[in-house]
Amino acid sequence: MKKAATRRLLAPVAGRVLALADVQDPVFATATMGPGFAIQPTDGRVVAPVSGRVTVVAATKHAVGLVTASGLEVLVHMGIDTVELNGAPFVCHVQVGDTVQAGEVLAEMDLAALQRAQKIATVIVVVTNGQTVLDDLIVAATDQMVTAKTAVATAVLAVTPVPGAQVVTPTTAASDAKLESESESKSKSKSKPNSTSKYAALATAIVTNVGGPGNVNSVIHCITRLRFYLKDEHRAQDAVIANLDGVIDVAKAGGQYQVVIGPAVNEVYDAVMAQLGPAFADTTAGTPTATATQAAGAPTETDAPTGWLPRLRHGVSQVIGVMTAAMIPVIGILAGSGILKGILAALTGFHVLTVTSGTYMVLNAVADATFYFLPVVLGFTAAKKLGSDPIVLAIVGAILIYPSLMTAAGHATTAQITFFGVPTHLMSYAASVFPMIVAAWLGVSVERGLKRVIPLYLRSVFVPILEALILSVIVLVVIGPLITMISKGLASGILAIYNFSPALSGLVIGGLYQTMVIFGLHWGIIPIVINDIATNGHSYLNAILSITMVAQGGAVLAVFLKSKNKPLKEISLAAAISAFCGVTEPALYGVNLKYKRVFVVASIASGLGGLLTGLLHVNNYALSGSLIGFPAFITPGVGIGPNFYGYLISHYGTLLIATTLVYLFGFSDKMLPATSATAK
The missing domain is CATH 3.30.1360.60 (Glucose permease domain IIB)
Structure with missing residues (x-):
């Protein structure tokens, strides 16, 4: 077996060594461009980290690409988002086709000019074809000061190279194509x-x-x-x-x-x-x-929506777009978790398992963890969507569900607290979506503001913790109490409507409840349901809420039946099963909200189903629902009787209404992007 060869990579500039994950650019930080390291420079003189041939020099002078004799493609990227400066702070000393030795000067960067332009000067070194030619890239201890030309990383080649040979990879070919393109920029293109x-x-x-x-x-x-x-x-x-x-x-x-x-x-x-x-x-x-x-992302006057209604629609569309995009990475595991929760509900309903058994506790932890820690996951995904710091926003999500805060929020006597004298009401943020979307949106501005006032050498320590503190306080002191106040008002209104007319309340609640779920406003209704079951042994209100799950499941089932797009069919079927097991998040965020008409039609069907539930006076006897929760509609001491038949009529009637309406009026493959509509 051939021994793996190694190549040293030098520090391209004097400064502090950073792990790639600490670079404030998600594409580089996640190693999307390949493995590497970074230097926070104290000097503007940039040297070659390896010996090789210059294959790329950016027109804006902020990046230089090299290829070594052993086939490593090394990119030296000077600053973050410095392309916008059009080359002003940079002077390049090499051009495409030059051969350089490790330590030879490539460019100079004006650090003062970068600071005036409010750009981060981090110099990033990545091996862009690392996935194909490297077994490993070992970076020396980070957070230490080094001088230029100091060896800071060791590349372990996947195969011992033949001296003088070049490993040909797709990215090498692309770099060569780039070299050929630039060297012949004044002649006719010779691309194949x-x-x-x-x-x-x-x-x-x-x-x-x-x-x-x-x-x-x-x-x-x-x-x-x-x-x-x-x-x-x-x-x-x-x-x-x-x-x-x-x-x-x-x-x-x-x-x-x-x-x-x-x-x-x-x-x-x-x-x-x-x-x-x-x-x-x-x-x-x-x-x-x-x-x-x-x-700033400012639209032109002709692009900006005019009038309050178009602006409202645009704003709602933006919020929904961010929520669905943030949820997409976890839709699959949410659907699977929902199905497992449904299976557990059935097993406990038929007394196969008890909630105190070890088997139940382990399986319930697997099923419930994704929902409980959803704010943490959403903090990360929403931050990536909006351009704020994913790690900081994940920490904000963890703060919101911190055990002591969750315990306090669960009791009326401890939910009311003060923060530096400011009264606030704690609420449960487990499985919440909207507060984290707001936090991620605010995070962009908060982070930008902190970087303006905190010196560069202190940012890595103070910006993350201060951003987490500010965003957590905003959610806990402002957003949470606001949501609590609105949800309590809605709950009181819904209860008044129900006392006036169960049928009318079924229509209203059925039509609006899943919208309330999206914005976290449903928490005001849950205590009413719990109190009804605890004191009266049943809840008419929970029967209506159960209908809304079936309607969303029926809607996404229609998408599964009608679409010819294989990936969409797969997620739609899983989301439908999850909704029928009582978990609607995969249906809501994976499909229905993404294709807004599906959600609107599903809400109409849900309202009709709620009306039918109210007319039949369907009752619920446990904190369970949807199709998997049918035992909760069997009247204790009576067994299967009028109430259970009302459940069958209302729930399966809603399923038929939702599926039919969405199939006929709510969805078409024409709503899909052109490149995915025909995917098989």
Whole structure:
């Protein structure tokens, strides 16, 4: 067996060594571009971390790509989002085709100019083809000060290279294509027709899925990414774009919709511009005014919705878009957890298991953990969607469900607290969605503000903890009590309607309850249900809530039956089963809200089902519902009788209504993105 060879990577600049995960750019921090390390510079002189040939020099001078004799493709990226500065703070000393030795000067960066432009000067080194040519990249102890040319990392090659040979990989080929393109920029392109066709096809798919030309204000690119300024980011199909061949990932930051391509970004950008036309080239991206405007994501006057109703619709659409995008990564495990919860409910209902048995406790922990810790997961995914710090927002989610706070929130006598003299009411944030979306949205501004006032050398310690503190306090002291107040008011109104007319309350509650779930306003109703069952042994209200689960399940079942898109059919079926087991989150966030008409039609069907439930005076005798909870509708001491028959009529009638209405009026594969509608 051949012994694995190693190659040293030098510090490209003097400063403090950072782990890649500490870089304040999600694409680099998650190693999407490959393994590597970073340096927080104290000097602007940038040297080559390896010996090799220069394959890429960014037009904006902020990045240089090298390829070594052993096939390592090494990218030196100077600063974060510095492409927007149009090369002003950089001076490059090399050009494409040059051969350099490790430690030789590549460029100089003006650190003072970067600070004035409020840009982070971190120098990032990544091996862009590391997944194919490396077994490991070992970085020396981080958080230590080093001088330029100090060996800080060791690359362990996957195969011992032949001296002087080059390992050919797809990314190497892309870099060579880039070199050939730049060296012949003044002559006729010599790209092969199939390469041109590949980039053109990818460009078409990207433009289509960002919402088409009509949704694009302008496009720029850096060394690895296409950076779109979109009129409405929520029209972009993130998952579809991220899964395209030739796309590494999708990121959002600074008002830009970023499609990570890698070394072939120039070819893809040219193909995009060939389709959009030169009018979409952002020639002012480097100017301070343009950068400030674009970073804020400000729409033009013609793009901004006018009138209170269009603005309201736009705002609601943005909130729903963020919630669904943040939930997509966990929809699968939520659906599986919901099904397991349903199975456990059936097993305990038929006395196969008891809630005190060890088997039940373990299985219940597996089924319930995703829901209990949902704020933590959502903090991470929503932050990635909105461009705030995912780790900090995950910590905020953990703070909201911290055991002592959750325990206090569970008792009326301890739920009312003061924070530095400010009275606040604690609520349970387990399985909550909306508060974390608000926190992630605010996190962008809070983090930006903290970075403006905290010196660079203190940011890594103080920015995360202060951001977590500020966001947690906002949620606990402002958002939580506001939600509690609104939900209590809604609960009182719903109770008054029910006392006036059970049928009318069924129509109202059935139609609105799942919308209340989305915004966390349903918590005011839950105590009423618990109190009814505890004091009276039954709850008419819970029977109506049960109907709403069936309606959402029926709606997503219709999507499964009608769609020809295989991935959508798979998630729809799992979400339907989960809803029938009493857990609607996968149906809500995975499908129904994403295709808004499905949710609207499902809510109408739910209202009709609630009306039917009220007319039949269906009663519920336990904290269970939906189709899996049918034992909760068997009247104690009576057995199967009129109430159970009313359950069958109302619930399966709602299932039929919801499925039929959505199948006929609520969904079509035409609502899917063009590239996914025909997926088999």
